Every structure is written in C-alpha cells, then in structure tokens.
Amino acid sequence: MKKVKKRKRSYMRTREDVIFDTSNIIFMILLCVVMLYPFLNQIAISLNSATDSVKGGIYLWPREFTWHNYQHVFDKASVLQAILISVLRTVIGTGFGLLCTAMVAYAIAQEKFVFKKTVTIIFIMTMYFNGGLIPTFLLMRDLELIGTFWVYIMPTLISAFNLIIMRSFIEGLPRSIFEQAEIDGAGDFRKFFQIVLPLSLPVIATVALFLAVFQWNQWFDVFLYNSSNEHLTTLQYELMKILSNSATSSGDANSAFANSGGGSAAVVTPKSIQATMTIVASLPIICVYPFLQKYFVKGMTLGAVK
DSSP, X not given: OHHHHHHHHHHOOOHHHHHHHHHHHHHHHHHHHHHHHHHHHHHHHHXXXXXXXXXXXXXXXXXXXXXXXXXXXXXXXXXXXXXXXXXXXXXXXXXXXHHHHHXXXXXXXXXXXXXXXXXXXXXXXXXXXXXOHHHHHHHHHHTTOTTSGGGTXXXXXXXXXXXXXXXXXXXXXXXHHHHHHHHTTOOHHHHXXXXXXXXTHHHHHHHHHHHHHHHHHOOHHHHHHSTTOGGGOOHHHHHHHHHHHHHHOSXXXXXXXXEOGGGSOEEEOHHHHHHHHHHHHHHHHHHHHHHHHXXXXXXXXXXXXX
C-alpha cells in the first residue's frame, strides 16, 4: 500500500507544472521552427522552378518541383573540382590536425615535461595575438606553399583551443594506467597509440568535428593563396563567388538565364542557384554531425577547460 501511495504521489502534477511544461513545449517548438525554417526554405527554393520562384510564396514546399537547379550546378566542371578539393582538404586536414594536436596535447600533459607551462602559455598567446595578414602571406610565400594544396593543411595543423581541450582530457585519465604501462616497458609512442588514443575517443570525435567544420567552411585562404588556380578551388569559395556575383550584378537578382544542359533548355536564376549552392555546401556537415553528437557532448563535458 505504501508503494502504491508513493507512486501515485510521484505522478501527481500541480497546475504550475502543467503550465511550465506546456510553455516549455511551445517555446521549443517555436525555437525549432525559427532555426529550421531558413534551411527548409532554401531546400524548397532549390527544388522549385526558378521562374516560378521569382513570383514568391515559396515557404516549406516547392510549388513546381524540378531538378534543373542542381543539374545546372553540377554541370559546371569547377563545382565538381571544388567538391573534390573540399572533401580532400577536410579529410586530410582533419586527419593530420587530429594527429598533431593529440601528440602535442599528450606531451604537455606529462608532469615530467620540464617546459610544460612555457609551451602552454606560448600556444595560449596565439589565441589572442597573431602576426597579421601580410606577415602570414609572406611566410606562406617563403615556405613555397602558395599555389599548392598544402597551404590549406600546414597552417591549420594545431589550434590552441583544440589543444587545450585535448590536454585537459588526457590529464584526467588515471595515472595508474600509465604507471603500469611504464612498468611493462612501454615507451611514449606505445602509450600514446595503445592507451591514450583508444581512451580519448570522445574528445577526438569532438575535435574532429571542429576541424572538419573549419576545413569544409574555409574559403578565405583560397581567395588569398589560390584564387587564380581553378584546380585548387573549394566549394565554399565557389559559393562565395556566386553570392558575390549575384550581389554586384547590374541586373535584378531574380533575372533568369538559360541553362542548356542535358539537351533541353532550362531557366535558372541567381536566387535559385544561391539556394542550391547553399544546400550543396551545408548538407555534408549536417549529415555527419548526428553520428558524432554523443561523442561531441561527452568530449566537451570531460575535456572542458578547468
């Protein structure tokens, strides 16, 4: 009887609880609508006939469904090359960035490292000060990185913010594991690859997401170092050019022009191409994030700066 009474009491809700829950649900629904509507609207415009989109009234669903906008985008050789370069720089940049950041974080997390505080302070200073745009450009020129793919990778190998997150996580690992490994004769490389990396999967996933989003969204370094090299352009840079050309065009942003791909002429507009490029550029990261979400939250919690 006592258990039944306790259960009934646990399910009793006051009027204030009902009002709070209802208000909270309404607020969260409105927040989701506000966040999702711009993206869903861009999807609808990209899948709608360009000439029909000019009339307006496209909100969450295309009025005249078509693939012509995507066909126009992917018919361009520069876009296909840009997608390839963006994927390569994201994969390679994330892989090398993770390895270098993890190795440096492991080194400065060791208590026996003499210059631990000095190195940490030097890295933290880079979060507040940098050499500036012109010195950085001159450095890339002297290193003969301009006009090469590696200008996207080398300057971004280590980030001070990611380094601090990884170092804090590694410092939280039990010391007894490393002591036992040293007793068994394991060196630093073996401890790093066989102990630290497997135990650091949450923070590795977190930093990997940071690096992947950064590499995928970068376009300014392309503008600085490889703007004249069409073979090293990225998807975000192509999107920037389309948005810039649409904003500075003398005609109206909704002016139509023909696309004669596939043997039949289809009409597209700068607005429809903007929406299509926006979806193409953002969709990969949106698809990757759900798989890393649980590691992302755990890594940010455990690897938070103390």
